[in-house]
Amino acid sequence: MSLERFVRWVMRDTRYHRLYAASVELDHGNDTFDVRLDDPEMAGQGFVRVPVAYGLAGSSSRVARGGCLLGFNGGDPKQPRIKAWAFEVGSAVVKLAGGEASVARKGDLIRISVGPGPIPVSGIAAGDVTNPSPPPPTVPLPPAAQFIGVAVVAEPVYGKIIAGARRVKA
Amino acid sequence: MDPVEALSVFVQRVMRRTRYHAQYAAVVQRQHDDDTLDLLPDDEIIRGTGLSRVPIRYGLPGVRVRVAVGARVLLAFEGGSPAKPRAVLWESGAIEEILFDGGSSPLARVGDVVTVFWPASVPVSGTIAGSPFTGVLSIASPGSGVIESGAARVKA
Numbered sequence: 511m512s513l514e515r516f517v518r519w520v521m522r523d524t525r526y527h528r529l530y531a532a533s534v535e536l537d538h539g540n541d542t543f544d545v546r547l548d549d550p551e552m553a554g555q556g557f558v559r560v561p562v563a564y565g566l567a568g569s570s571s572r573v574a575r576g577g578c579l580l581g582f583n584g585g586d587p588k589q590p591r592i593k594a595w596a597f598e599v600g601s602a603v604v605k606l607a608g609g610e611a612s613v614a615r616k617g618d619l620i621r622i623s624v625g626p627g628p629i630p631v632s633g634i635a636a637g638d639v640t641n642p643s644p645p646p647p648t649v650p651l652p653p654a655a656q657f658i659g660v661a662v663v664a665e666p667v668y669g670k671i672i673a674g675a676r677r678v679k680a
Numbered sequence: 681m682d683p684v685e686a687l688s689v690f691v692q693r694v695m696r697r698t699r700y701h702a703q704y705a706a707v708v709q710r711q712h713d714d715d716t717l718d719l720l721p722d723d724e725i726i727r728g729t730g731l732s733r734v735p736i737r738y739g740l741p742g743v744r745v746r747v748a749v750g751a752r753v754l755l756a757f758e759g760g761s762p763a764k765p766r767a768v769l770w771e772s773g774a775i776e777e778i779l780f781d782g783g784s785s786p787l788a789r790v791g792d793v794v795t796v797f798w799p800a801s802v803p804v805s806g807t808i809a810g811s812p813f814t815g816v817l818s819i820a821s822p823g824s825g826v827i828e829s830g831a832a833r834v835k836a
Binding site for chain 1 (some may be wrong): 735741757758760766776781785792803805834836
């Protein structure tokens with residue numbers, strides 16, 4: 511064995527200092543993934559249930575497919591970690607700070623709750639009252655006529671978000 | 681050169697590729713439309729004439745970022761290969777946009793404005809000056825409101 515090969519053999523574990531391109535094969539649903547490495551020398555080791563080291567604290571994810579970078583904590587082959595992700599549209603669902611609700615965006619629909627039941631309304635009415643029957647058909651209201659009643663909003667009321675964060679989009 | 685120094689130089693030469701196992705601070709000089717970066721590493725040995733069209737690998741899946749010129753990032757090398765540089769981790773304050781799942785709609789937050797579209801007519805009944813009446817209310821213009829609640833631990 512040449513001295514050069516000997517040195518490489520002694521230092522062979524430095525390969526676990528590298529980051530390796532990999533692909534997600536299975537998501538176990540608990541932020542661990544089975545991954546396949548692109549490097550043929552490393553691919554045969556079978557990386558199953560590899561945890562993720564997220565670049566953002568408080569994150570978790572479900573990943574259907576996609577590329578990632580796999581590294582080894584402390585250069586230890588027993589401690590593989592997914593350390594970064596390639597971007598791919600529609601590949602992942604991200605949860606921040608343990609949340610479950612979908613975030614809303616500018617343009618998203620909102621539904622307003624009105625009621626329940628009749629809504630009390632009141633105010634000052636002015637103008638003429640039109641009687642359906644009998645005549646006279648119209649009667650002028652006295653000045654500052656008090657109006658008291660209820661309004662019924664039977665159908666759902668919808669709206670739209672028209673503002674949002676300038677730098678964060680989804 | 682004494683034998684120890686010669687051996688040291690030899691080992692360093694044999695192991696020179698391990699230089700690309702480390703991560704290096706770099707400055708963004710340009711971000712292309714495909715999100716790749718032109719980078720200038722701080723380290724003179726790595727720097728050369730700078731690295732062009734370096735892909736980004738993100739700390740979250742399904743996310744991409746647009747960053748400002750001058751943003752600072754850590755540079756890594758996939759498989760320890762100098763031919764495969766990747767931008768991986770960012771210093772704070774470097775972001776122009778964070779884009780989840782390729783979306784382009786701004787995230788809504790507590791305090792953001794909403795427009796409310798009322799029904800075309802709202803039945804009303806009651807009394808006017810003591811006399812009973814029925815009718816309909818027509819609200820001609822949309823209303824507005826603000827978002828009053830949101831995630832306590834996620835802010836934008």
